[in-house]
Amino acid sequence: MVEDVLNRIDEKVKNNKVMVYMKGTPDFPQCGFSAHTVEILKSYGFPFSSDDVLADSAVRDGIKRYSNWPTIPQVYIAGKFVGGCDILNELHERGELEPLLKAAFDK
Amino acid sequence: MITPEEIKATLTQALPVALIEAQDLTGGGDHWQVIIVSAAFEGKGLIEQHRMVNDALKEPMDDQRIHALSLKTYSPAQWEKLGA
Numbered sequence: 001m002v003e004d005v006l007n008r009i010d011e012k013v014k015n016n017k018v019m020v021y022m023k024g025t026p027d028f029p030q031c032g033f034s035a036h037t038v039e040i041l042k043s044y045g046f047p048f049s050s051d052d053v054l055a056d057s058a059v060r061d062g063i064k065r066y067s068n069w070p071t072i073p074q075v076y077i078a079g080k081f082v083g084g085c086d087i088l089n090e091l092h093e094r095g096e097l098e099p100l101l102k103a104a105f106d107k
Numbered sequence: 108m109i110t111p112e113e114i115k116a117t118l119t120q121a122l123p124v125a126l127i128e129a130q131d132l133t134g135g136g137d138h139w140q141v142i143i144v145s146a147a148f149e150g151k152g153l154i155e156q157h158r159m160v161n162d163a164l165k166e167p168m169d170d171q172r173i174h175a176l177s178l179k180t181y182s183p184a185q186w187e188k189l190g191a
Contacts, residue, residue, distance in 0.1 A: 033175070069154075070161050070168055071176070086178050087153045 005062035013066075013076045017104045018048035021063045022073040026050055033085040037073045040092050046101045078104035108136035109172040114164070121163035122147045125183050137174040148182040156180040 013019050018041065024030030026038045026048075041048050053060035053072055060072070067074055067081045075082045077100050082088065091097040111129035118127060118141070126144040141160065148156045157178050167173045181189070 069158075070165070081154065083154055083157070087157060090153060090179075 002062070002065075005058045006066055009059065009062055009066045012049070012051065014079045016049040016076075017078060017107075018046060018101065019076040020048055020050040020073060021053055021059070021076075022050055023052065023054050025052055030054055031072075033071075034073045037075060037085045037088055040088055040097070041075070044098060044101055046105055077101060078107070109139075109167050110136070111139075113167075114139065114141060114173075117167070118143060118160065118163050122159060126186070132175075132177070137172065138177075139173055139175070140177040140179070142179045142181075144181045144183055144186045146183055148180055149184065150182070153180070 009021075020026075020037065020041065022029060022031075022034035022037065024034055026042070029035035029038055030052075038050075051059060053063060063072065063074055064070055069081065069084065071084050073084055075084070075088055082091070082100065088097065091100070111131065114129040115124075115127050118124060122143075122145045124143060124145050126142070128142040130140045130142075132138040132140055143160060145159075147159060151159075157180060160178055160180060161168065161176070164173060164176065168176065
């Protein structure tokens with residue numbers, strides 16, 4: 001059962017160039033950190049997929065185990081865990097986020 | 108709920124801390140922003156740096172004394188570069 005969730009997460013992370021696990025949806029985020037994360041991603045104009053952890057408690061717990069990261073949102077680019085709201089914001093401010101996104105979509 | 112002194116003491120025990128600030132973002136004692144400068148962050152990526160802090164604060168995060176934690180982590184060299 002637990003393995004099942006982790007496999008489902010792994011599939012989504014690998015099959016989406018940008019995958020966001022968040023509270024709420026990109027249009028209706030349910031938490032300030034999730035809202036800010038989505039706002040940053042939207043500003044680059046690349047498409048991204050998302051899952052609402054509030055809709056599925058198994059995913060909410062599973063994603064924390066998957067990355068060994070205690071908080072949500074979590075952003076994955078090109079199959080790799082990039083970070084949560086703080087790290088995304090930091091990369092955005094340093095100008096390091098755009099190259100990551102470009103590299104993911106160039107493939 | 109947790110006090111800034113507890114946060115600072117816990118992190119200072121876990122890491123060599125050059126500078127640390129803990130700010131209560133809401134006044135409720137459970138939403139925190141922590142700025143921390145540590146030599147232990149030297150040469151490490153952001154995920155690793157944040158992991159070290161999250162690991163040190165695992166207990167108060169697990170029992171919800173800390174509900175939200177916003178982090179800014181710097182090595183001493185990175186901190187100096189900021190001109191702070």
